[in-house]
Amino acid sequence: MPEQSQKTSELTVWLIAVRDNRDRAAFAQLFDYFAPRLKGFVMRSGMGSAQAEEIVQDVMLTVWRKASMFDPHRAQASAWIYQIARNRQIDIIRKEHRPIPDELAQDPGSEPDASQILAFDQEAEQLKTAIDQLGPDQKDMIEKAYLGDLTHQEISAQTGLPLGTVKSRIRLGLRRLRKELEGLR
Amino acid sequence: MSAITHHIPDAMMAAYASGNLPHPFAVVVATHVSLCAECRAALGAHQTVGGALLERSDHVSVSAGLKSDLMAMLDDPVVPEPIFERQGIYPGPVVEALKGKPPRWKTLGMGVKQSILSETGGGSVRLLYIPAGQAVPDHSHNGLELTLVLQGSFSDETGRYSAGDVEIGDEDLEHTPIADAGDACICLAATDAPLRFNAFVPRLLQPFFRI
Numbered sequence: 001m002p003e004q005s006q007k008t009s010e011l012t013v014w015l016i017a018v019r020d021n022r023d024r025a026a027f028a029q030l031f032d033y034f035a036p037r038l039k040g041f042v043m044r045s046g047m048g049s050a051q052a053e054e055i056v057q058d059v060m061l062t063v064w065r066k067a068s069m070f071d072p073h074r075a076q077a078s079a080w081i082y083q084i085a086r087n088r089q090i091d092i093i094r095k096e097h098r099p100i101p102d103e104l105a106q107d108p109g110s111e112p113d114a115s116q117i118l119a120f121d122q123e124a125e126q127l128k129t130a131i132d133q134l135g136p137d138q139k140d141m142i143e144k145a146y147l148g149d150l151t152h153q154e155i156s157a158q159t160g161l162p163l164g165t166v167k168s169r170i171r172l173g174l175r176r177l178r179k180e181l182e183g184l185r
Numbered sequence: 186m187s188a189i190t191h192h193i194p195d196a197m198m199a200a201y202a203s204g205n206l207p208h209p210f211a212v213v214v215a216t217h218v219s220l221c222a223e224c225r226a227a228l229g230a231h232q233t234v235g236g237a238l239l240e241r242s243d244h245v246s247v248s249a250g251l252k253s254d255l256m257a258m259l260d261d262p263v264v265p266e267p268i269f270e271r272q273g274i275y276p277g278p279v280v281e282a283l284k285g286k287p288p289r290w291k292t293l294g295m296g297v298k299q300s301i302l303s304e305t306g307g308g309s310v311r312l313l314y315i316p317a318g319q320a321v322p323d324h325s326h327n328g329l330e331l332t333l334v335l336q337g338s339f340s341d342e343t344g345r346y347s348a349g350d351v352e353i354g355d356e357d358l359e360h361t362p363i364a365d366a367g368d369a370c371i372c373l374a375a376t377d378a379p380l381r382f383n384a385f386v387p388r389l390l391q392p393f394f395r396i
């Protein structure tokens with residue numbers, strides 16, 4: 001999908017349509033894209049098909065209900081959905097509510113920064129390419145880390161979290177976050 | 186608030202994002218992220234990696250009825266989840282751990298107080314109140330301990346920790362943290378070692394008799 005690097009990703013567009021217009025067709029598109037991936041992702045950590053589908057349903061319902069919290073300046077659609085899925089799985093497996101950071105209020109005066117959103121999208125594309133190029137062992141390690149199968153001690157004993165690819169996301173995101181954090185105080 | 190200089194390490198943040206950080210530490214990380222733009226950006230980076238892996242994960246097709254069932258649920262009434270907002274020096278995750286109530290301080294002597302937020306076999310998380318000039322009770326001999334400053338500051342052999350800073354101590358860390366002059370130091374402290382009360386209190390008091 002080379003055209004994706006030229007414009008905001010479809011996923012982001014759909015999620016914004018759900019957020020702003022409660023757009024069911026866009027939501028159905030998100031379901032078609034994410035449901036089979038979510039199911040595969042959840043089953044990788046050893047969950048059976050039926051329970052995995054319950055989580056898929058739950059996660060997608062949360063996407064619909066909490067879409068107002070989605071901010072493309074902070075997260076890719078897939079990153080946002082990843083976190084919802086992990087939170088949900090922890091809530092179910094450990095029967096405890098995962099502690100979540102304070103939400104930052106979106107500064108009502110600030111315009112959407114299309115160039116930042118685009119830069120994040122491009123970086124996420126590069127990250128996916130980098131993941132595709134990993135050797136099987138390294139990919140397995142990274143998957144295990146982000147599926148919650150490794151403790152932080154085990155993760156720190158490994159090297160090669162692919163964070164280098166998302167450095168500018170950190171830098172760009174920081175500028176906006178600093179402002180929003182000021183607003184919270 | 187002065188700039189935060191002691192942050193959450195990458196591996197710990199990855200474990201937090203993936204949900205595999207023991208609950209007491211997750212409370213500290215969520216609290217630190219509430220205060221620290223840098224670590225919030227770093228968490229965003231980890232979520233981006235998680236999202237990329239999700240996009241690249243194997244497709245497993247879902248049952249035929251799942252989508253229509255879900256579409257039919259979109260208008261169901263929603264029971265709102267409680268939202269725990271920041272109260273004074275306590276960010277939302279601390280307020281949640283306090284169940285929305287003020288801390289219940291129990292005195293430990295020498296003006297030092299603690300309020301236990303949660304305690305299980307998997308560890309504990311609590312608030313500590315240390316008057317200016319006092320030594321922070323040394324209780325990190327078992328396992329890993331995270332100490333996040335919410336008010337005031339303390340200093341030890343490894344540096345100075347002010348509001349928002351996190352000190353990460355393992356079994357090897359030998360230190361004598363002392364609350365700096367000024368406001369009393371209030372910290373959120375989490376450990377993955379079980380907290381045994383009977384043994385804990387006398388040992389906790391021990392350092393004070395040596396002051």
Ligand SMILES: [Zn+2]
Nearest residue numbers: 192193221224
């Ligand atoms: Zn930080």
